[in-house]
Amino acid sequence: MNIASDEVDAEAGEDDGADALPFALVLDDGMPRLKRQRCEPSASSGSFVPESDESDALAAAASAFQAARSAVPLVRKGPRSVQEAFRWPETKLDQVCKDPNREHRLRSLLEHGVLASSDFSGMGGDREIMRQLGLVMQARQWPLDAAARFRHVRACDIGRLQRTVLSYMSMNHDDFGSCVTGDLMERLPSTFLETISDMQPSEGDDVDTCVRKNSLIDSFIKENRAEIFAGSASYCYVHDNMCLTDRGLHLQDEQSQVPLRVNLAGTTCVGWSAVGSRKGFGHTSEVAHSVWLNERLHNAEALKEDMFIHECTMLYPAQEKLADPLSETHVVLSIKTGPQSQGFPSSRNRTLSAGLSKATTIWMGPTAPDLLQRDFDSIFATTMELSGNIFFLEDDETQRRCNIDKAVCQRGRNRLVLQSLNRWDLLQSCLAPGAATRLREYDEKRANRVDPEGAFLADVEHWPGQCLGSGGPLFPCQLKHGTVVSWQHQRAATGMEHLAAQGYHVFDVVGPKTPLYSLLSTLDDCKLKQLSGNGWSLPAVCAWMLYVWSNTCKRPPSSLLRFLACSRIRSGSDDDDVDDGQIGVGCSQPEPDAEACGLDAANEVPEQVNSSDSDADVHASLVTSLVYQEEDDFAPQT
DNA sequence: TATCGGAATGCGCCCGTGAC
DNA sequence: GTCACGGGCGCATTCCGATA
Structure with missing residues (x-):
């Protein structure tokens, strides 16, 4: 039995990109052997499920599932063209609906639509996923039209740029129907906010003290959650008013007609990010996380929310942060995945979690951590047939002119000299000194590869070897800024191309553009990269959402x-x-x-x-x- | 003209995990 | 037990426009 890895290490990644493989995909002896082996994720590594004896039904479902797993999953071929890669909404739905049981559960769950609220919303990736899914379902004549299927009641982000995007979506696509709020802390009543402010760590506190104080704040919020979140309101940038944060989430008279009420969040991961301060439970963002988490707890207890979908960095300790605190009210599931596991040539490994309210839903999927990861991979994992070059969809010559303009304006370079340069020299001239040095180092690395003419991309704002996925065939993992160079195109990716690497439809060649394009096209590259790096990989999160939904039943x-x-x-x-x-x-x-x-x-x-x-x-x-x-x-x- | 705040720019690392 | 390597919504400084 071999277990393949999806990780893109420097050596394997240099080959051809085909090593972007799932985390725990089991291949039987008769199956093609993969190059590397990897241990299955342990419970402590973040993949976990509730106790196996939680219910007879759950145990029975798990047993049935384990029996079904005796069939060995094949690694399917991934998309082979850019158009195919961007048909991810159809592909994910097809993959999940291959099993009639899953399709039945998915249709049943979505029968009355979805009512979505999001926190830490970024540029609203959840909306784009649901919009895309709605279009596919509409085209396939699933019951209800797309607009009724996925509705959004609230988004939230502390960033001004993100709020601008979210407000645009509310005003233009929800007819001002959804709210956009700011910092999560704003939804706390002032008395509680003052108390929490007094309890917060001071600037000079060491990490242990910060951890202890954050823990006390969490306990305080948890103990007072009913008072804090009952009737909680926050300033809404769309309505210029104080709006209730749980607007529209209460059960209706006819319980059977209630849509699936989902919260989606990509919580701040600075404390857990490798590039962050690594303060973990002592980081300042822990307070906002506690607010978000205890609101989930409260909403589940008050029957106001059926589930949440959560995204964070690979190092996020989902067991301690989600499963343990919500063990009484939720079934919490977690896997590790990324677009590169699913044939989408972009590097962005994430810990994806879901919490299902025990009061209103029943989890029908596998219950063992390794089975969960393996089952997910068996549905969505594919080989990698493409490189990150597919995202370089702007015209190279147009970009050359733009780069010259930029170098003249920002760096005071001579236009005539720049125009005389070939594309590679022009690229170096347009880069900052440090980036140009790193570009040369990457170039040496590329030249020493087995296949120097193969696809090669790197973020030259990072030294070779520092950033995962940088210096290989995949589009490197995006931060909130970056200069991703393609050696084949001999230029850096534009902001729109960064968004394309996250799965956004922002070029005609890959299909109808997202309605958000009319706003995005007015933003400069810097802002687009900031939004994109702050956002979700749409195909990967879409797969996780469909997987969770297709294994969930609403409690009758x-x-x-x-x-x-x-x-x-x-x-x-x-x-x-x-x-x-x-x-x-x-x-x-x-x-x-x-x-x-x-x-x-x-x-x-x-x-x-x-x-x-x-x-x-x-x-x-x-x-x-x-x-x-x-x-x-x-x-x-x- | 000084000050301030936000945006833009350039440079950068250390810890956990897994292989050996 | 050691060591290599992967993981990445950062941080500090500079620039620039608004305001008094």
Whole structure:
């Protein structure tokens, strides 16, 4: 049994780019051998799932899944043209729908559409993914049109540039219907905000002190979450007003008609990034993370949110940051992947996570960490047939003229001299001194490769060997700035090409442009790179979203009613009756009979929903005492 | 003209993981 | 246990425009 790696190391990456392989793809003896081996990710490395005994249904589903895994997955060929690569929305949907069970679950889950809110939104990559998926589903005549399927209620980002983009989308594509807010801290009531400010680490504090203080802040927010987040409002840049952050997320009278309510977030990873200060739990961004996390906790308890999708850097400790704090209310899943695992020639490995509210959803996918990673890879992993050169879609001659203009304006170079240079010399003339030095070092490295004429790209703002994916056939991993040079095109990538490398449709040749293009085309390269580096790889996150959705079932209304009845019984009884040891073992609880409890089930939901937030909040221990439906409830329709 | 704040620019690393 | 290598939404300085 071989386990292939998706990592692009310097040597393997120089060959042909075909080594961008999935993290835990298992190949049987009869399968083609891959060049490198890699250990399966351990639980501590970030891939994890809830306890296997969480419910009989989950265990049964996991067993069924493990049995199905006996079939050995083949590594499919990746896209072979730029047009094919940019058909990622269709491709991902096809890949996930190959299994009729997954397709059935996906259709069922999205039957009433998606209501999305996002935090740490960046340029709204989640919106673009859902817009693309909506178009594909519409073309395939899935029920409901695209606009009704994916709706957005709120986006949020601390950056002014990002807010400009998000506001543009709200105004032009939501008819001013969605909110755009700023810093997450703004949604805290002023009294709590003052207290937290007093508790925050001081400038001179060492890391241990910062960790301790951040932990205290997290505990404080968690303990007071109902008061903090009930009726929480924040200044909205679209409506120029204070808007509720949970607008539109409450359950409707007809619970069965409720859309899937998803929060999407790519939390700040500076504390965990290798280029950051590596303060980890002591970093200042931990407070905003705590606000975001405890809001998820609160929303799940108050039945206001069904799941969240989360993206962060590879070093993000998802177990400690997500799974442990949310163990009572959510099923938390996590994998490591990137576009390069899926045949999209751009380097951006990420830890992708999802949290499913136990109160309103049921996870039907594999439960073991390695199975989860392997199952995901078995669906989406492909060979790498392309290089990062496919993203150089601007006309080379037009770019040459632009570079000359820029060098004349910004560096005071002589236009006539520049015009006399060949493309390579012009490139060097346009670079900063340090970048030009690094360009030469990369050039030496390229010349020493086995195939010096093969595709070669590098970010010359990083020294060779420093930046993953830089100095190889893939488009290097993007930060918020960069000068990505293609040796074949002998020029640096433009801001639009950076966005293309993230999967955005910003060139006609790859299909209809994103509606965002009309705004993006007004921004300079620097801003485009800032947005792109701050953003998501759309194909990779799209795959993860579809994977999570296609393995998730909404808890049927009858199940929710039993849960609510159970909550009422427990609320009215001695708290000591709630056996902590039973938490997380929902199926082991005797199923309460709503009718026997004297509850009018049909009236219970609205009453619960319409009550004030604090009343509606359900203690986490109650959330976990759900009675799961039999797996048959979710079997595909025949 | 001095000051300030935001944007642009140029330069840069250390820790965890895995192979040996 | 050692060591090589991969991982990357940074940071400090300079520039520039707005304002008093």
